[in-house]
Amino acid sequence: MTTQTVIQAMADKVLAGDRRALAQAITLIESGRDDHRIKALALLDLLQNSNREALRLGLSGTPGVGKSTFIESFGMMLVAQGLKVAVLAIDPSSARTGGSILGDKTRMERLTREPNAYIRPSPSQTELGGVARRTREAAMLCEAAGYDIILIETVGVGQSETVVAQMCDVFTLLLAPAGGDELQGVKRGIMEMADLILINKADGDLAAAAQRTCADYAGALHLLRKRAQDPDGFPKAACVSALQDTGLPEAWEDIQHLVTWRKSQGLFVKTRADQARYWFAQDIRNGFLAQLERDPYKQKIIDLAEKVGQGDMSPSRAAQLALASLRSAPINDANT
Amino acid sequence: MTTQTVIQAMADKVLAGDRRALAQAITLIESGRDDHRIKALALLDLLQNSNREALRLGLSGTPGVGKSTFIESFGMMLVAQGLKVAVLAIDPSSARTGGSILGDKTRMERLTREPNAYIRPSPSQTELGGVARRTREAAMLCEAAGYDIILIETVGVGQSETVVAQMCDVFTLLLAPAGGDELQGVKRGIMEMADLILINKADGDLAAAAQRTCADYAGALHLLRKRAQDPDGFPKAACVSALQDTGLPEAWEDIQHLVTWRKSQGLFVKTRADQARYWFAQDIRNGFLAQLERDPYKQKIIDLAEKVGQGDMSPSRAAQLALASLRSAPINDANT
Structure with missing residues (x-):
């Protein structure tokens, strides 16, 4: 079965009130894995208009x-x-x-x-x-x-x-x-x-x-x-x-x-x-800020924080340099 | 005078305790204009190690x-x-x-x-x-x-x-x-x-x-x-x-x-x-989030919020789409 078929089957079972499918679906949306997140969003799309x-x-x-x-x-x-x-x-x-x-x-x-x-x-x-x-x-x-x-x-x-x-x-x-x-x-x-x-x-x-x-x-x-x-x-x-x-x-x-x-x-x-x-709005905010926790930004930020702590650079300048390094920040869709 | 010379002169006057220069310098760092911000950061760099x-x-x-x-x-x-x-x-x-x-x-x-x-x-x-x-x-x-x-x-x-x-x-x-x-x-x-x-x-x-x-x-x-x-x-x-x-x-x-x-x-x-x-850390966070308040993201986010409010899309999917549109978000240095 293709992924789409699997997700459609899961959605149908949830709509039919299948408890086991509901439990599996909740486990899917709770997962932190990127591939699970893609499936979870597809599932939510299918169930969005259940009326x-x-x-x-x-x-x-x-x-x-x-x-x-x-x-x-x-x-x-x-x-x-x-x-x-x-x-x-x-x-x-x-x-x-x-x-x-x-x-x-x-x-x-x-x-x-x-x-x-x-x-x-x-x-x-x-x-x-x-x-x-x-x-x-x-x-x-x-x-x-x-x-x-x-x-x-x-x-x-x-x-x-x-x-x-x-x-x-x-x-x-x-x-x-x-x-x-x-x-x-x-x-x-x-x-x-x-x-x-x-x-x-x-x-x-x-x-x-x-x-x-x-x-x-x-x-x-x-x-x-x-x-x-x-x-x-x-x-x-x-x-x-x-x-x-x-x-x-x-x-x-x-x-x-x-x-x-x-x-x-x-x-x-x-x-x-x-x-x-x-x-x-909350999801956008959290997903956006999550970028800062990932390399290469994370390491760059740690390095700059070191300079700031030693008084070699103003917090404002360091923040400007950190943000400049995020200029082409790839946003990871799966982690929104 | 070049910008650098102007900023250096301002820094020298501030270090000399010139009240008028100090007032002008504070007005510069308080300004919201992008070109002022670049100058303000240069000024802070010069004064960072005044000892x-x-x-x-x-x-x-x-x-x-x-x-x-x-x-x-x-x-x-x-x-x-x-x-x-x-x-x-x-x-x-x-x-x-x-x-x-x-x-x-x-x-x-x-x-x-x-x-x-x-x-x-x-x-x-x-x-x-x-x-x-x-x-x-x-x-x-x-x-x-x-x-x-x-x-x-x-x-x-x-x-x-x-x-x-x-x-x-x-x-x-x-x-x-x-x-x-x-x-x-x-x-x-x-x-x-x-x-x-x-x-x-x-x-x-x-x-x-x-x-x-x-x-x-x-x-x-x-x-x-x-x-x-x-x-x-x-x-x-x-x-x-x-x-x-x-x-x-x-x-x-x-x-x-x-x-x-x-x-x-x-x-x-x-x-x-x-x-x-x-x-x-606060400056990075604020500067990063400020991107969301600017076009083209701002308009995209308003459009998606409309769909979310009407129940046509889950908040999670809308957030994912919004973040995807931020993929190549240019970070404006001047507004860190």
């Missing part, structure tokens, strides 16, 4: 907040409604350690066994930009494979929330019950991204604390400037218990209400277009 | 903290000791509005009239990276012109402190007396950059509050991990009154002690080398 639309739901929460339990309970509820659910992850720590949030699938034992659920660990990458592109492309593959909901989770540290929010239709922040002081633990920037703040563990001894925390956040959200993408009452804060399955149907109703409203206003499509253009 | 060393002192503080009054009092004290003082500024707001902290020189009326003081407003630029390079180069020109102290001030908002800290030998944070709650108003990252925290307005009604604030910060600094570049007792917090000229000689002694110790440990030279390499 299928999944709801992309972002979920952020710090470790200990009960994220795995929430995804399991929420995912099981959706599956019970006849929906197909895919779970992806962006783990900023995997950029450093190669580890992965979802590496241990035993944390979502029931959901893992569901034929209508697909769980994929975070790709390991050296930098967040790379993880972001691969997860965004994996979401697109899951959408083409006929999944209705794509849950993209991330640990609430650093920049990964921004990355997830930029590839989701709805962004949910999961928090644990806490004292008033800890309200400041959530960065303003992250709170401003949230469409829905869910206080988990609203059960047992923590039920009262969860109610208080929820009221605190509802008050804080009220102080933020209204965004164009919000219907009345949003962003909102609510209590859930992933352990006791309470509040989950209500959260799902809220999400659906939000999506329906945004679609009616033309905002759903607009946000997706904005996001696609954002990622296009 | 003169000024102390570069960074100063950050939010509006209202009394920064202008401090610079005036501190600068007058240094001038009275026979030292030559240059004042530069990085104003992040100038990137947006074209305004400038030091535009109103009347705020430093006495210092402005001193023959041994040179005050230069922040260059107006469209982005912080551009302001940073120009201010760093202006500091180098002032150093070559024989100034002993170069005060580089910035408003304490956003990323401009990092930029200033990366071009200074000693970084000072100026604060106003405040209640305990406001301790959290200083970002941890900025506090970690500070070598010296000075609580200003330690006079009149605010004297007691300043002492408390100083004690609070001294305690907070104590909690931070010790840095390699700190002698015992540093970073430290102290009270000053720019209005009543108290605490300023002590602050100057602290700064000199810090510099002497760092020089004895080889850390002064090492930090300068690290900073030069840092700016070299």
Whole structure:
């Protein structure tokens, strides 16, 4: 078979909802090899207009907040409604350690066994930009494979929330019950991204604390400037218990209400277009800068940095010489 | 005269301490014109090994903290000791509005009239990276012109402190007396950059509050991990009154002690080398990315973004096509 035939066959299987083909396709887009990248782009071209639309739901929460339990309970509820659910992850720590949030699938034992659920660990990458592109492309593959909901989770540290929010239709922040002081633990920037703040563990001894925390956040959200993408009452804060399955149907109703409203206003499509253009710009930037990490430029830059460090040349002059040596820089297509 | 002769003459005048030539030289390095940039780099080459060393002192503080009054009092004290003082500024707001902290020189009326003081407003630029390079180069020109102290001030908002800290030998944070709650108003990252925290307005009604604030910060600094570049007792917090000229000689002694110790440990030279390499890397990055803002790439990128926004092409494919069109990207030397 020619390469084109192989890729077409893979695309057909993904469109037919073949789980194994989906897994292979995601592995292909995650590969760092140049020849794999060419195939991955061809595959994405074939699936670009599948005319299928999944709801992309972002979920952020710090470790200990009960994220795995929430995804399991929420995912099981959706599956019970006849929906197909895919779970992806962006783990900023995997950029450093190669580890992965979802590496241990035993944390979502029931959901893992569901034929209508697909769980994929975070790709390991050296930098967040790379993880972001691969997860965004994996979401697109899951959408083409006929999944209705794509849950993209991330640990609430650093920049990964921004990355997830930029590839989701709805962004949910999961928090644990806490004292008033800890309200400041959530960065303003992250709170401003949230469409829905869910206080988990609203059960047992923590039920009262969860109610208080929820009221605190509802008050804080009220102080933020209204965004164009919000219907009345949003962003909102609510209590859930992933352990006791309470509040989950209500959260799902809220999400659906939000999506329906945004679609009616033309905002759903607009946000997706904005996001696609954002990622296009990011990809160009990253691909362009990647040239600097390759020989012969890399060595040239190291040599010039040496002179700069010794005070023999101004940083400005050295940068000008380095850029001059990039004059006919060949851009490697496969690594865009 | 040939261009080379003109530049050599300018360099000679700068080295001779000619204020008018210095002002012209700074205007040259601030220019965005390509032909000016070529001359500016030639000038920097000639001044690179002037063998003169000024102390570069960074100063950050939010509006209202009394920064202008401090610079005036501190600068007058240094001038009275026979030292030559240059004042530069990085104003992040100038990137947006074209305004400038030091535009109103009347705020430093006495210092402005001193023959041994040179005050230069922040260059107006469209982005912080551009302001940073120009201010760093202006500091180098002032150093070559024989100034002993170069005060580089910035408003304490956003990323401009990092930029200033990366071009200074000693970084000072100026604060106003405040209640305990406001301790959290200083970002941890900025506090970690500070070598010296000075609580200003330690006079009149605010004297007691300043002492408390100083004690609070001294305690907070104590909690931070010790840095390699700190002698015992540093970073430290102290009270000053720019209005009543108290605490300023002590602050100057602290700064000199810090510099002497760092020089004895080889850390002064090492930090300068690290900073030069840092700016070299930043300049390459910015110069490289600037290509994307120019035709024919700019138009190509706009066209592809349109397709991406309409969903006709994946962001990944569009980025690959854009990068392919950059294959033989000519790098314009003059704009590094």
